[in-house]
Amino acid sequence: MQDAVLAMLAKEPSHGYGLRARLRQSLGPLGESMNPGQIYVTLSRLEKAGLVVCERADGLPERPDRKVYALTPAGQQRVATWLAEVGWPKPDMAEFHLKLVAAAAAWLADPVELIAAQRRELLRRLREAQQAILAEPAGSKATLLLEGVVLRLQADLRWLEVCERAWSRGGASRADDRVEGV
Amino acid sequence: MSESSAVVQVRDLVKEHGHGESRVRAVDEVDLVVPEGQTLAVMGPSGCGKSTLLHLMGGLERPSRGEVWLAGQRIDGLSERALARMRRRSVGFVFQAFHLVEELSAVENVELPALLAGRSPRQARRRAGALLERVGLTARARHLPSQLSGGQRQRVAIARALANEPLVVLADEPTGNLDSAATLDVLRIFEELRSAGQTLVIVTHDERVAATADRLVSMRDGMFVDDTRLAGFHPRGLGGLIGLEG
Structure with missing residues (x-):
C-alpha cells in the first residue's frame, strides 16, 4: 500500500482525499471496501519515514487549510526502485x-x-x-x-x-x- | 409437490453405453431436482457423464433406467414424435459448436424454432428481432453464421434457444469454443437470464462459467460427488479477495 500511495504522488502533489479518490477509482469495485482512514495512516507513516512532506495549502476562507502531500527526493527514489522491482506475489499453498x-x-x-x-x-x-x-x-x-x-x-x-x-x-x-x- | 415446483426432475437415472464386457455407465443412479428459476451448473472432467445427463434431461437421449420429468410430465417414455414436440416447445438447447443453420441468416436461425412450433411468420420474426436485441446483435441480424465471430454465433444460438420461451435452457459447454472476451459476453447474457428467472442448466468444465450459477453439482464417473449452493452467501467484501482490508 505504501509504495502504491507514493507512486500515485509521483504525478503531482495532492491532498489526501484526492489521492483516496484516485486509488478508489483505480481499484474499481474492489476499492469500495477500502478503509477510508487508511490513506491518512499510510501518509503519516510515509511522512515519518521522510518519503513525503506535508505542506499546508492556502485554503478557501471558510475552510481550514488542507494538507498537501508531495514526494521528497528519497520518496522519488523509492518509487523508481518500486517500479523497477520484479516480484511474484507468493500464493499461500x-x-x-x-x-x-x-x-x-x-x-x-x-x-x-x-x-x-x-x-x-x-x-x-x-x-x-x-x-x-x-x-x-x-x-x-x-x-x-x-x-x-x-x-x-x-x-x-x-x-x-x-x-x-x-x-x-x-x-x-x-x-x-x-x-x-x- | 416436488414435481410441480420442479422444472426438471430425474430419479434413479441410469444411462449405459455399449454391451457386455464393454458396457459403461455414463450416468449412474442420479437423482436431481431443478426448481423453477434456478441456475444449475454441472461440472466434471470430460467423460464424467455430464453431457449425457444433459441430453437425458432434454429428451435427446433415452435413459436405460429411471425417470425424467419435465414440468410435471414424465418424458422418458414418450413417443419420438411427442418427445420432439416437447423439446421444441419446452426446452432451449445451447451447444458448444453452436449448431446454427449455415444457410440461414442470424434472424432466420432465431425465428426457426417459433415457425416449427406453429407461430405465424410475423410473430416469429418479431420475437426473433427482440431476442437478437437482447443478445446485442440487432446490427447483425442479416448476417450468415459464417460472417459472425464465435462469440456472436453463440449469442445467436442463445437467442434461438429462447425463441419458444422454454421452461428450461440446457447449455452444453456453451463457452467451450470461445475466448475469454466472448465468454464474458455469454456470461453476461446468462446472468441476465438468471435475474429474469429463467431456469438454466449449464454443463461446463470451466470454473468461471460454473461460478455464475446458483448451485453447482460435481460429477465423477456418472455420479454426483458434490452439491453446493453458491448463491445467497453474504459477500465478505470484495476487498477481502485481494487483501485490501487491514
Whole structure:
C-alpha cells in the first residue's frame, strides 16, 4: 500500500482525499471496501519515514487549510526502485498442503473432505468476483484487477483438483486411475 | 409437490453405453431436482457423464433406467414424435459448436424454432428481432453464421434457444469454443437470464462459467460427488479477495 500511495504522488502533489479518490477509482469495485482512514495512516507513516512532506495549502476562507502531500527526493527514489522491482506475489499453498498431510497422518479428517470444503469456499469467492465483473461496464480498466482475482482463483481450483485426485487415489486406491489433462 | 415446483426432475437415472464386457455407465443412479428459476451448473472432467445427463434431461437421449420429468410430465417414455414436440416447445438447447443453420441468416436461425412450433411468420420474426436485441446483435441480424465471430454465433444460438420461451435452457459447454472476451459476453447474457428467472442448466468444465450459477453439482464417473449452493452467501467484501482490508 505504501509504495502504491507514493507512486500515485509521483504525478503531482495532492491532498489526501484526492489521492483516496484516485486509488478508489483505480481499484474499481474492489476499492469500495477500502478503509477510508487508511490513506491518512499510510501518509503519516510515509511522512515519518521522510518519503513525503506535508505542506499546508492556502485554503478557501471558510475552510481550514488542507494538507498537501508531495514526494521528497528519497520518496522519488523509492518509487523508481518500486517500479523497477520484479516480484511474484507468493500464493499461500504450503499451509493448506500441510493441513492435508497432517489430517491424513493423524486420521483427524479426510483430506478429500477438506479439499471439497476449500473448493466450495473458492467457488463462492469466484462467484463474487465474477458478479462484480459482470456488474461493471465492459472495458473498464478497474475490472482488470478483478480479472486477476478470477484467474488466480481458477488456478487454485485447478490445483485443488490435482490434490483431490491424488488424495482420493491414496485413500481408497480407486480402480479408475485415468489421467485427465490439467 | 416436488414435481410441480420442479422444472426438471430425474430419479434413479441410469444411462449405459455399449454391451457386455464393454458396457459403461455414463450416468449412474442420479437423482436431481431443478426448481423453477434456478441456475444449475454441472461440472466434471470430460467423460464424467455430464453431457449425457444433459441430453437425458432434454429428451435427446433415452435413459436405460429411471425417470425424467419435465414440468410435471414424465418424458422418458414418450413417443419420438411427442418427445420432439416437447423439446421444441419446452426446452432451449445451447451447444458448444453452436449448431446454427449455415444457410440461414442470424434472424432466420432465431425465428426457426417459433415457425416449427406453429407461430405465424410475423410473430416469429418479431420475437426473433427482440431476442437478437437482447443478445446485442440487432446490427447483425442479416448476417450468415459464417460472417459472425464465435462469440456472436453463440449469442445467436442463445437467442434461438429462447425463441419458444422454454421452461428450461440446457447449455452444453456453451463457452467451450470461445475466448475469454466472448465468454464474458455469454456470461453476461446468462446472468441476465438468471435475474429474469429463467431456469438454466449449464454443463461446463470451466470454473468461471460454473461460478455464475446458483448451485453447482460435481460429477465423477456418472455420479454426483458434490452439491453446493453458491448463491445467497453474504459477500465478505470484495476487498477481502485481494487483501485490501487491514
